[in-house]
Amino acid sequence: MVTVPVRGVDPIQAGRPRAGRRMTVGVEEEFLLVDRHTGTPVARGPRVVEAAMPLLGEQAQTEFFAPQVEVCTRPTATLAVLRSELALLRRVMVEAAASEGSLLVATGTPAVPPRRPPTVTPGERYRRMAARWSSLVGGYDGMVCGCHIHVGVTGHAEALALANHMRPWLPTLQAIAANSPFSLGRDTGWASHRSVEWARWPGVGPAPLLDEAGYERLAGHLVRSGTLLDRRMIYWHARPSEHVPTLEIRVCDVNADLDVVVLLTALVRGLATSLMPDIGNGQPPPDLRDPPLHAAHALAARRGLTGEGLDPAREEYVPAVTLAERLLERAAPGLAVTGDLDLAEELFDRVRRSGGGAARQRTAHLRRGRLTDVVSELARTTAAA
Structure with missing residues (x-):
């Protein structure tokens, strides 16, 4: 499908990112609630959100499963400003969780298994989803927590054009964000087991190459055919x-270390800003073959x-570190435009030295071989923001 050229891009400036437009960014973070003694997920999400709402309003939300909040x-x-707001949101949610006898934990999957299969949060839409895909919600697995990064765009045409051009770089972003090696009491062998569990749902995967008309046709077909609920x-x-004029990147695990979230956001916006000249010039997006693209995502998750x-x-x-360096290099022009290049390089160096969230979880486990130590370390890091 041919990409629609983005309106409003000055062809004279198309050779480099324009300093006059700074894309806005926003972040959604999903968290697990766990018992503060055992580390097991606890279904207290609605109560924790209710406790947080006097300060956060609609910025605190329930999620599909009751042991989750967003x-x-x-x-x-x-x-x-983004980092300060994320720190405030986490602090309020940590305190609300504590008021309900639980800990707020930023990890892609629960390290310690729940005592019983998780319940679905009450609500008409969640009820319909649970009924239609009962095989995905009736067991102990399925609770996954992601970090969704939004960049402001002019509309669907620009969002789709950016999505088309960003496809080769998203596996690397996924690798940097990997933070779910443990699930249901065992080391899964994956750095991001969330990616494995999340892929069981319909509608998950690399975005197809689409322009705005193609998107409308496909989205309408997926809903009318019953493939998706909405x-x-x-x-x-x-x-x-x-519901908002943004491109949403949904490939990242949630991370306990807030600096990783800031790095991921910087890379997403820097990459989007760097790619805008290609879009303005009418340069077609990379025509990737599906097998290597899917394999790249699988390897990033592994x-x-x-x-x-x-x-x-x-x-x-x-x-994988070389691919991350290439991503940083490709995003550098856009990072320079927004004044974030030095920060991104500093944060990337920290992540490279630590190995990322999955490596940090495994290091915590190696000390005594206890998954409760992993949960405690995650809770401390989540609260330290």
Whole structure:
């Protein structure tokens, strides 16, 4: 499908990112609630959100499963403001969780299994989803927590154009964000087991190459055919938001270390800003073959930043850290425009040295071989923001 050129891009300036437009960013973070003694997920999400709402209002929300909660920032053009707001949202939710005898934990999957299958949060839409996909919600697995990053766009046409051009880079973003090696009491062997569990839902995966008309046709077909309940279930790794003018990147695990969230947001906006000249010039997006693209995402989920990664555009295996360095290099022009290049380089160096969230969880486990130590470390880091 041919990408629609983005209106409003000055062809004279198309060779470089324009300093006059700074995309806004916003973040949604999903968290687990666990018992403060045992580390097991506890179904206290609605009560915790109710306790937080006097301070946070609709920025605190329930999630599909009752042991989960979500926070949402307002749009901002400044990463320092974003970080401060995320820190405030976390602090309020940590205190609300404590008032209900639980800990707020930022991890993609629960390390310690629940004592019983998780309940679905009350609500008409969640009830319909649970009924239609009962095989996905009736067991002990399925509770996954992501970090969704939004960049402000002019509309669906621009969001889709950016999504088309960003496809080769999203596996690397996924690798940097990997933070779910443990699930249901065991080391899964994956850096991001959330990616495995999340992929069981319909509508999850790399976004197809679409222009605005193609998106409308496909979205309408998916809903009318019953493949999806509604357009909100279009869970592609990059999708146009249906309720705000943003492109939403949905490939990341939630991370306990807030600096990782800031880095991921900086990279997403820097990459989007750097790609805008290509879109303005009418340059077609990379025409990736599906097998290497899916393999790149699978390898990113398996290895994170350790070992090999796969470049889906060049179809070559290289160290995952090399792919992350290439992503930072590609995003650098856009990061320079927003004044975030030095910060991104500093935060990236920290993540490279630590190995990322999955490596930090495994290090915590190695000390005594106890998953409760992993949960405690995650809770401390989540609260330290």
